[in-house]
Amino acid sequence: MQVPILKQGAYLIASIQSALSDADLMQLRDALVAKVSTFRSRGVIVDVTVLDVMDSFASRTLRDLVHMIKLRGAVTVIVGIQPEVAFAMVQLGLTLEGVATALDLEEGLAYLDQTTTRKVSAPRDG
Template sequence: MQVPILKQGPYLIASIQSALSDADLMQLRDALVRKVSTFRSRGVIVDVTVLDVMDSFASRTLNDLVHMIRLRGADTVIVGIQPEVAFAMVQLGLTMEGVATALDLEEGLEFLDQKLKHKGTGPRDG
């Protein structure tokens, strides 16, 4: 199951459409990292609204993804984690520290805009 990746201005948006296998997740990670370089994107949004389970592998892969993209100079925000999923994740100890989160796509875009504005006026922190 391939995850569609949309280019929107300086951002990439990956909207997960259905449950993902481990292989799908790794493919998503690699594709995003590649595309951030190709398009010189400044930010990435990963929409996980449809995921009804986030186990240790999924959180770890997303965590890796965020850090790999940061090394490319772009910010990532994970949006749409469901309340029940968040509850299960923290019980497992999967708190995704250092990873930005937002309620939904709209909030995610606002977060990236703020980041970009901040970077435009001040020194780059990447």
């Protein structure tokens, strides 16, 4: 299933609409990394609100996605992890270490505004 990716100013928002297969997750990862380059996006939000299960492959793919986008110069935040999903992930030892998370889309946008503003205004080395 194709995940819609919306452009909102300098940000991209990928809102997952239903459970994704492993192939769908990899397609989402590749599409987001490509669109960050195409649109020169400063931030990405991945909304996982509808997911009621997150297995080890999904966790690893999301973590990899965040690191790939970071290497392209953008910031990513995962929003909408349901309480039951968070509980199960902790019980299974699945982590999103090094990945920014937020409660919902509104907090995710606020996080990106704060993070990318600071990043843009910081002096560059070299």
